[in-house]
Each structure stands twice: as structure tokens, then as C-alpha cells.
Amino acid sequence: MRVALLVTHIRAEEKLILAAFNRRGISPDIMLDRELNFDISGGIEQLAPSGLAWSAYDLIFERCVSTSRGMYALAVLNSWGIRSFNSYETAAICADKVRTSIALTQRSIPQPHTRVAFTPDSAMQAIEDVKYPAVLKPVTGSWGRLLARVHNRDSAEAILEHRQTLGDYNHHIYYVQEYVDKPGRDIRAFVVGDRTIAAIYRASNHWITNTARGGLATNCPVTAQLDDICVRAAAAVGGGILAIDLLEDARGNYVVNEINHTMEFRNSSEPTGVDIAQEVIDYVIGQAEAVA
Amino acid sequence: MTEGTPLCPECDADVEIPSDAMENELVACAECGIELEIMRLDPIELELAPEVEEDWGE
Known part of the structure; x- marks a missing residue:
């Protein structure tokens, strides 16, 4: 091969x-x-x-x-x-938060309340529709960059003006989500094909919990409930090798926050005890051999 | 300077290269923290790694 x-x-x-x-x-x-x-x-x-x-x-x-x-x-x-x-189709959906949200909606997978708007005025309305605090994200981006948690109208006006003035056209697509008051952590789950092979909690005192931003990784048990939502979320974007980021809402229910198609996992094999690289490659080879 | 040890192109400090280093691998300068790319292994040639772009990530 x-x-x-x-x-x-x-x-x-x-x-x-x-x-x-x-x-x-x-x-x-x-x-x-x-x-x-x-x-x-x-x-x-x-x-x-x-x-x-x-x-x-x-x-x-x-x-x-x-x-x-x-x-x-x-x-x-x-x-x-x-x-x-992954396939182009999966990559293209995961690379675009709007398309990811649409894909999740089509499969009825829980996610934060999300709106998209195209001007500062309509984006302000979107922010007030989801209520404060709201979260603004670029439609393409990673590692927690350029996320903004907006607590009031003054902050919203400032961020929208900066985005409109300083950003390129990508930043004029205003992706607005409700803020999920998570318990100081989120969950990163690794899906390979139709299995959730491992998951970590990413804990931080900061509201952005990405490990790229200093979030601390510990093992998160893969329960049947967690596996179910992760596998369904992966399938919604076309399937493959995916990292599903989830939040736990105030009632302890999972909502899917983002899906990553070129996942980083260097800090995740040790806490989970799962050789993520080998799981991924065994799957890839198995899929290729099945077609050959 | 240790003989054969490459220097950081930014701060001139010795840069430790892992024994299993590969071409195009990223390494960090322990002195100034800048990210470097190994362009060649024999002899080792380092360049400043490209700046992170807006679409970089997972």
C-alpha cells in the first residue's frame, strides 16, 4: 500500500x-x-x-x-x-462553522443556540437574540483564536466595529452563539470511524479551554451517552477521523461545540491510555484494504 | 557553542535537536522561544518557521 x-x-x-x-x-x-x-x-x-x-x-x-x-x-x-x-467533503464542512452548525441541525444533534448574520447591525440583533453573554467566533479558525465572549451592548458594538473595520470579508460573517455556562471544562472526544476511541476533559480557569490555550487534559470516560452523540456528530459531517468538542450545559447535557478534521492529540494519549495514532492508522489501513 | 550544534537564526543560541529529528520538523529555541523549522538534517540547517496564518489549526 x-x-x-x-x-x-x-x-x-x-x-x-x-x-x-x-x-x-x-x-x-x-x-x-x-x-x-x-x-x-x-x-x-x-x-x-x-x-x-x-x-x-x-x-x-x-x-x-x-x-x-x-x-x-x-x-x-x-x-x-x-x-x-478525511474526505474533502468532511474537511470542507468542518472547516466552516456555519456549515458544521447546519450539518448538526440536519441530524438533530444538540448544539449551542447559533445565529449567523452579515452586517454589524444584524449581528447586533443576533447577539441580543441569543442574549448576553454571547460568543462571537470567526467561521474559520482554531486554537481558540479570535473568540469573544460579549457581556453587554457596549462590548458588542466595539467588537463588531473592529471586526468590520479591521477584518477581511471572512470576519464580516458574524457567527454568534449563546454562551454555555460549562463547569470549568469542556470535552474533546476522538472518533475514528464509528467508534469514540477516547476522550479528555480540558479544564481551565479561562472560559476558553483549548489545550492550545493552556487547558489541562485529563481522562474523560467514554460513556454510552457520550459515544452516541459523538458518533452521530461525526456522521453528520461525513465521518472519518474527527475530534468532537462538547460542552456540558447547566443540566449536564452534552452539546456539540465544534468538530475538527485534522485533530491534534499529542497530549491525549497519556491521560486516556489509548494509543490514538495507532487506532487512527489501523482504521485507515483497514478502510483502504477493504476497498482494494 | 557545542561543535555541530546548530544556532538559532534569531538569537544565536545553541538549539537542541532531538535524536529522531526529521526534515521539516518544527523545534523551538529554548533561549528565545522562537519556532524553527529543520530544513536539512546533514548538516542541520534551521530557518524561522512560517508565521501562523489565520486558517491554521485543527
């Missing part, structure tokens, strides 16, 4: 993934997204940066930290019939 690992650069996760492939006797070709140069209508026999034709690859494993590069690379490669994890 010939595998291409598509990356922006090598991080801890990519080294773990490569080691997991190696344990299965596979040495992926590493391809840097900065070296890609597709002739979109040129077809599958054109050469990849490795010097081999793209047709030589059974599978692309996409791990780009650049969401846009990874997503468009998958768009091209999937259009030529090359299988990838």
Missing part, C-alpha cells in the same frame, strides 16, 4: 502517525503542501512532489495545519478519485 502524508510541516502528531504506519510496515511519502502545484484538469497521471504519479497512491492522509491548503488539495485529489482521510 502506498500512502502520501500531506503536511504543512512535521509536528509531534505527524511523527506519531509515521511511527504507527511504520509499525504496520508502511512508510508514507511525506508531501509538503508548499510544494503542491496541481494541473487541475491534468488528471491523475501527473507527478506528485515525490516524483511518482498521483495514481501510484492508494491513499492520502491529510494532516496540513493550513486548513485552506489541505482542503483544496483534497478537493483536487478526491476529484481524481484518490481516496483520502
Whole structure:
């Protein structure tokens, strides 16, 4: 089996993934997204940066930290019939919080009350509709960047003016959510295919609990209830290898906050005792072999 | 400076390279904290890692 690992650069996760492939006797070709140069209508026999034709690859494993590069690379490669994890469709939905919210709604999966608006005036109305405190997020973004918890109209006006004046067109899509008063933590669950293989609590004194922002990871038991909502959420965005971020509301019910399609897990194998990289790669190889 | 130890292109400090380092791996300078990319392994060549862009993440 010939595998291409598509990356922006090598991080801890990519080294773990490569080691997991190696344990299965596979040495992926590493391809840097900065070296890609597709002739979109040129077809599958054109050469990849490795010097081999793209047709030589059974599978692309996409791990780009650049969401846009990874997503468009998958768009091209999937259009030529090359299988990838995740698929372009899944990546495109997860990369866009509006599309993720729509997908969750279509499958009746609980999520925070969410509105989208396109001007500062309508965004102000959206904020007041979900009530204070409200949360503003960019539609594309990660690691807790540029999130704003808005407590009153003064703050809302300031943030909206800044977004409208300083941001590009992406920031003029106002994605507004109710603030979920979670118990000082959220949950990051790892779904591989149709299984939730592990989950962590991410605890922080800050309302943003991402581990990229200092959230502390501890094991979260995967109950039948947690597994059910996570697997359904993963299926809603097309399935694959996904990290589901959930919040616990005041009544202890789960709501799905975000879904990540190129998940980071370097801090999660130790507290959970699950070799996440190996679980992922065993699944990927199994899926590829099932098709071959 | 330790012979053969690469220097941080930002602050000139020695940069510790893990024994299992790979090309295009990110490492951090322990002295100034800046993120670096290993462009070549033999001999080791470091460059400043690209700035994080707005669409970077998971």
C-alpha cells in the first residue's frame, strides 16, 4: 500500500502517525503542501512532489495545519478519485462553522443556540437574540483564536466595529452563539470511524479551554451517552477521523461545540491510555484494504 | 557553542535537536522561544518557521 502524508510541516502528531504506519510496515511519502502545484484538469497521471504519479497512491492522509491548503488539495485529489482521510467533503464542512452548525441541525444533534448574520447591525440583533453573554467566533479558525465572549451592548458594538473595520470579508460573517455556562471544562472526544476511541476533559480557569490555550487534559470516560452523540456528530459531517468538542450545559447535557478534521492529540494519549495514532492508522489501513 | 550544534537564526543560541529529528520538523529555541523549522538534517540547517496564518489549526 502506498500512502502520501500531506503536511504543512512535521509536528509531534505527524511523527506519531509515521511511527504507527511504520509499525504496520508502511512508510508514507511525506508531501509538503508548499510544494503542491496541481494541473487541475491534468488528471491523475501527473507527478506528485515525490516524483511518482498521483495514481501510484492508494491513499492520502491529510494532516496540513493550513486548513485552506489541505482542503483544496483534497478537493483536487478526491476529484481524481484518490481516496483520502478525511474526505474533502468532511474537511470542507468542518472547516466552516456555519456549515458544521447546519450539518448538526440536519441530524438533530444538540448544539449551542447559533445565529449567523452579515452586517454589524444584524449581528447586533443576533447577539441580543441569543442574549448576553454571547460568543462571537470567526467561521474559520482554531486554537481558540479570535473568540469573544460579549457581556453587554457596549462590548458588542466595539467588537463588531473592529471586526468590520479591521477584518477581511471572512470576519464580516458574524457567527454568534449563546454562551454555555460549562463547569470549568469542556470535552474533546476522538472518533475514528464509528467508534469514540477516547476522550479528555480540558479544564481551565479561562472560559476558553483549548489545550492550545493552556487547558489541562485529563481522562474523560467514554460513556454510552457520550459515544452516541459523538458518533452521530461525526456522521453528520461525513465521518472519518474527527475530534468532537462538547460542552456540558447547566443540566449536564452534552452539546456539540465544534468538530475538527485534522485533530491534534499529542497530549491525549497519556491521560486516556489509548494509543490514538495507532487506532487512527489501523482504521485507515483497514478502510483502504477493504476497498482494494 | 557545542561543535555541530546548530544556532538559532534569531538569537544565536545553541538549539537542541532531538535524536529522531526529521526534515521539516518544527523545534523551538529554548533561549528565545522562537519556532524553527529543520530544513536539512546533514548538516542541520534551521530557518524561522512560517508565521501562523489565520486558517491554521485543527
